[in-house]
Amino acid sequence: MAEQTLTAPKSNKTITALRRFAISITIFNIIGYTVLGFEQPYTYPFIALATAYATEILLEIIGARAQGRGVRFRGNGFKGLVEFLFPAHITGLALNMLTYVNDQVLVMMFGVVVAVGAKWVLQAPVRGRLRHYMNPSNFGITIILLVFPWASIAPPYHFTEQVDSWVGWLIVGIIIVSGTVLNAxxxxxxxxxxxxxxxxxLQAIIRGWMFDTAIPGALGMMTGVAFVLYTNYMVTDPGTTPSKPASQILFGSGVALAYGFFMVVHVAYGLFLATALVCLIRGMFLWGLHFSKKATEKWEAEQAKSAEITALPKPAEKPETGAVAA
Structure with missing residues (x-):
């Protein structure tokens, strides 16, 4: 097991990114319910937020006691509490916005608890400390879809249901610009x-060539609001994606290839399943690196100890006592 260490304080850049993301998703929800045509009940965002806040605070208190440390939302006043709750705020709003469970509010709350709780359970060692590797919002959505087959993702049309076509394109443009600035x-x-x-x-074109998928339709998905949101704010989650360019390329390509596989075998909700699968593979890879490093360190320690023993000088032999002449 990796040593459980305290989570390092978030950098100013991380806090800024979380703040902007939280503000963006809040504004988008307000506009969505008042202008665009979001179809979930008006009370659901508030219930999702309350559930996410309560779960995050409760698990932090439990984690702090188990690790013998102070809770992270104290010490900086109300500002510290707000900054601590940014991830829960984003998770709660995103999960409610992207799922549709009809009037079964407990299912939505279940998804929020799973999403927030996964950060405390599904962890892997990264640079000497445990960090969550499963995208919280995506994981909560995936579990809802798997456990409750009657539930579904939010219908993509509800992002632009009550506005003209040019407004829909404007929304796509705004999300692309804001998301690009945030991610760059x-x-x-x-x-x-x-x-x-x-x-x-590429996978859309290959599916069209090999499996007779309509290529314009497969590529047309990339122009939708849901896809643009996913691209800029879901798959790029900095807490559960690698930071090195080569690793980022592998991660992004892996999600796309996994999505293509799910489409070929006719499995619905491929975006969410693909993201969860690649996050899981990355988590297992991180654990593999950890155990490999531990095994290497143990072997090197044994070799060093063996070399020290070999290098020790041998004790001098005592001269034999000869016979005394009579």
């Missing part, structure tokens, strides 16, 4: 986005 300047996940988009387009 703060999260630094442009390599991931580029690999994801290029590989997604």
């Amino acid at each position: 300047m703060l999260t630094q996940r442009m390599w991931l986005i580029g690999a994801w988009l290029i590989t997604f387009a």
